[in-house]
Amino acid sequence: MNRKFNICTGLKYIFAACLLSCALVSGAHASVSSIIIDAETGDVLSSSNADSLRYPASLTKLMTLYITFNALDKGLIKFEDKLPVSRNAANRSPSKLGLKKGETITVRDAVLALIVKSANDCATVLAEGLGYSEENFAKTMTEVAQELGMKNTTFKNASGLPNRAQKTTARDMALLGAAMYHHFPEYYKLFATKKFTYNGRTYYTHNHLLKSFEGADGMKTGFTNAAGYNIVTSAERDGHRVIAVTMGHNTIRQRDTKVASLMKKGLQKLAMSDHIEAPNLYANADTHTYGEPSLIEAATVADEAPASDVWAVQIGAFSNYAKARNYAISVKKQLKMAGAEIDIEPAQKGSAVIYRSKLVGFEKNEADKTCNSLKKSNKSCIVIASSENQQLVMAKNN
Incomplete structure (x- = not known):
């Protein structure tokens, strides 16, 4: 992912003006807040109470990790x-690893403990290691939040433990999630960690979406009595990535059900708006189609038949190159086709340019099998004979 992504302009709808006078709400007594965005463009796909002030709970640790990743990135x-481990860190209330004063812990273990266990003692260890004191570190957290455009966020500690002055919004948290994904892609991968072992004990993630939602790969959950159950999470399917936030739920089940619904609808919306189905593209393209040839035509076709390994499966067309390539990568991964190559072909469609997404390098029978497999998973495709006359054969259903 390009480090030059301009978070302040790319997420053009995230910075919508918020009502600064809105009351801080607690999870048990207020309407839920939620938002889902296109991670690539920042477009808001849907939102509800996204600017209501909330207690972040352990979502706070996302900023602790963001600053830690920045320090790692800069060496x-x-x-x-x-x-x-200080006395202050050791005395933090759960959730925690149970670190003792005078012990040490590696940065790697502390980071993984935040991601998987949501360990409050490790949050303080990182804060003191980077900011000399947790209070000083919290001031830096708030300053960074403001720089990222999180105008309604104030941090008072590194863990998210209760503090009446610590507040945020679902919109601000979506912005932080997007910044994490775009600015530190190599470290973002750590959010997919499902378990973590420390001192012989294994801890498992609180993010159930990693197991239950196809394409989910992070980020963070949070809970306090005042905040309710919160989550920031992200998922990618078919070349589209969304970031979803929901806050203030009364139960884990409600939270997980809501965020799964948000991501499903968001991904469907992106697929419908950007993906031109391959059969429709075929119908509109300047390409000759054929069914059963006549006897004379059959001889010509046989003479001009392509080499055995120059068949391709066209899987769709997109409005830009990146989405076409990302979709091809996801399909290739889904089908476990290490030998197939990706080909993105620009084509004129009226006054616009579209990008045809193709997997190439098949023999004819392999191309047919591949397309049929895609159709079984409700994906459209066509098989292309890559000969000089550019004949196009529609793949048939089983």
């Missing part, structure tokens, strides 16, 4: 560095 710290 200020290393994953192998050992950080001391």
Whole structure:
């Protein structure tokens, strides 16, 4: 992902003006807040109470991790560095690893403990290691939030433990999630970690979407009595990525059901708006189609038949190159076709340019099988004979 992504302009709808006078609401007594955005463009796909002030709970740790990743990226710290555990860190209330004063923990273990276990003691260890004191670190957290456009967010500690002055909104948290994804793609992958072992004990993620929602790969959950159940999460399907936030639920089940629904609808919306189905593209393209040839035509076809490995499966067309390529990558991964190559072909469609997404390098029978497999998973495709006369054969259903 391009580091030059301009978070302040790319997420053009995230920075909509918020009502600064809105009351801070608690999870048990207020309407739920939610938002889902296109991670690539920042377009808001849907939202509800997205600007209501909320207690972030452990979503706070996303900013702690963002600053930690920035320090790692700049070489200020290393994953192998050992950080001391202070009395303040050791005395943090659960959730925690149970670190003791005077012990040390590596940056890597502290980061994984935040992601998987949501360990409050490790949040304080990182804060003190980077900011000398947790109070000083929290000021930096708020400053970074403002720089990212999180205008309604104030942090008071590194963990999200209760503090009446610590507040945020669903919209601001979506912005932080997008910044995390775009600015630190190599570290973002850590959010997909499902379990973490420390001192012989294995901890499992609180993010159930990693197991239950296809394409989900992070980020963070949170809970306090005042905040309710919160989550920031992201998922990618068919070349589209969304970031979803929902806050203030009364139960884990309600939270997970809501965010899964948000992501499903958001991904469907992106697929409908950007993906031109392959059969429709075929009908509109300047390409000759044929069914059963006549005897004379059959001889010509036989003479001009393509080599055995120059068949392609066209899987769709998109409004830009990146989405066409990302979709091809996801399909290739889905079908486990390491040998297939990706070909993105620009084509004129009226006054616009579209990008045909293709997998190439098949023998004819392999191309047919591939297309049929895609159709079984409700994906459209066509088989293309890549000969000089550019004949196009529609793949048949089983």
